[in-house]
Amino acid sequence: MLLPDWTVLNAAIDWLGHGLWRLDWWQVVLYTLATTHVTIAAVTIFLHRAQAHRALWLHAIPAHFFRFWLWLGTGMVTKEWVAIHRKHHARCESPDDPHSPQTRGLRTVVWRGAELYRTESGNQETIRQFGHGTPDDWLERNVYTRYDWQGVGLMLILNLALFGALGATVWAVQMLWIPFWAAGVVNGVGHYWGYRNFEVRDASTNILPWGILIGGEELHNNHHTYPTSAKFSVRRAEFDLGWVYIRMLRKVGWATVRKVPPKLQLGELRPVADEKTLEALIANRYEVMAGYARGIRRVCKEEIAALQARQADASVLKAARRWLHRDAEKVPAGALPQLAQVRAAYPALDKLVTMREELRQLWSDTAQSRAQLTADLQAWCRRAEESGVAVLRDFSIRLRAAHV
Numbered sequence: 001m002l003l004p005d006w007t008v009l010n011a012a013i014d015w016l017g018h019g020l021w022r023l024d025w026w027q028v029v030l031y032t033l034a035t036t037h038v039t040i041a042a043v044t045i046f047l048h049r050a051q052a053h054r055a056l057w058l059h060a061i062p063a064h065f066f067r068f069w070l071w072l073g074t075g076m077v078t079k080e081w082v083a084i085h086r087k088h089h090a091r092c093e094s095p096d097d098p099h100s101p102q103t104r105g106l107r108t109v110v111w112r113g114a115e116l117y118r119t120e121s122g123n124q125e126t127i128r129q130f131g132h133g134t135p136d137d138w139l140e141r142n143v144y145t146r147y148d149w150q151g152v153g154l155m156l157i158l159n160l161a162l163f164g165a166l167g168a169t170v171w172a173v174q175m176l177w178i179p180f181w182a183a184g185v186v187n188g189v190g191h192y193w194g195y196r197n198f199e200v201r202d203a204s205t206n207i208l209p210w211g212i213l214i215g216g217e218e219l220h221n222n223h224h225t226y227p228t229s230a231k232f233s234v235r236r237a238e239f240d241l242g243w244v245y246i247r248m249l250r251k252v253g254w255a256t257v258r259k260v261p262p263k264l265q266l267g268e269l270r271p272v273a274d275e276k277t278l279e280a281l282i283a284n285r286y287e288v289m290a291g292y293a294r295g296i297r298r299v300c301k302e303e304i305a306a307l308q309a310r311q312a313d314a315s316v317l318k319a320a321r322r323w324l325h326r327d328a329e330k331v332p333a334g335a336l337p338q339l340a341q342v343r344a345a346y347p348a349l350d351k352l353v354t355m356r357e358e359l360r361q362l363w364s365d366t367a368q369s370r371a372q373l374t375a376d377l378q379a380w381c382r383r384a385e386e387s388g389v390a391v392l393r394d395f396s397i398r399l400r401a402a403h404v
Helices: 006-018 025-052 060-073 078-090 106-121 124-130 138-144 148-163 166-191 220-225 241-251 275-283 285-309 315-320 333-345 347-364 370-385 390-399
Strands: 056-058 255-257
Touching: 025 056, 025 060, 025 078, 025 166, 025 241, 056 060, 060 138, 060 148, 060 166, 078 106, 078 124, 078 138, 106 166, 148 166, 166 220, 241 255, 275 285, 275 347, 275 370, 285 315, 285 347, 285 390, 315 333, 333 347, 347 370, 347 390, 370 390
Parallel strands: none
Antiparallel strands: 056 255
16 A cells, blocks of 8 residues: 655645735735725726727727726626626616616616526627627637636645635635626615715616725716716715726826716806806706705705704704705605695795706607797796896806806
8 A cells, every 4th residue: 555645645735725926915815805905996997988888998008908807707798797787777776777776676776687687688689789899809709608617726836835725715706796796886885875976767876975985986976977978086085996996097198088977077157158158058067956955955054953952842954954955866765745735835945856856857758849948947047047046046046057
């Protein structure tokens, strides 16, 4: 009977315990976080902003690196991911949306987001209709798409070689990172909980104002408002790490930005609103209405402060203020009695809510001619400035200074 070669056995045991790199535990953690962050950057910059929305052009060097890294770290096929995401925007919050928590439930999207992705990737009509314009070269056809799971298998082998048995844990974290944070948190929480800068038709929210952990994808309401923008942050207090990386790529000539969020331009104050004012309003309607919402919140804050100074009950106004600036169809039925009570008790807020809806109708009513819409805008501004509500008057005057 042959005895084992103890030198080889000891070497194998040592490799299983330490791997080739022989790193301390905290160094392994840093490696894991670094590699998962590269994956996040590849998803948000290449798959999301460059491929799905064509918000920027990428040079071949970063584009091929991102494709290779996504093959190693996720096994996702570019055409499938892009098609599913484009369908999400086209069918948002409807039963045809591949991953809306409004129709499928938050728990389902957060914990089974990857499963929803795999199911939709098998829908060839989705791939055919929404997957156009994605890479279709030899590498894509013969490696990344044909052998989609071999990439993650290679990543497992590399991790095992570098870290021994611990490499399996590193690999598991790498494989779960995108399904949880992107497919689960962004697609789930990002349509269920958070704050909204803009009143878009879907339920998208900004999870946090600082887009660091998920590369800027936390600013999901901003993205749904301006889906073809390469930059997701719009407010001074917001931070989009993905945009920082894009600016770095642009500085070395590896990226060309095609579009960023529009910015309302203010110039000479016109005596009355005209067609140029109408153009500026429609082109910047989300930003304009966000400014209007800030005015409503300011009036609410003043009314609450006045109630508290008199030691009066402000609970109803506090409960209703989150809905006063929302589109009527987005207000839950349970909040309607509170809104009605507040509007009856505070004429200034009632006037602001009423005229907000009238302003929104200016770009919602597509049957009206340009001349009629301009006349309607002039009448709206006149009534706003004669309303006796300072916030409304100031808003109208600012609007008359807007131009494209």
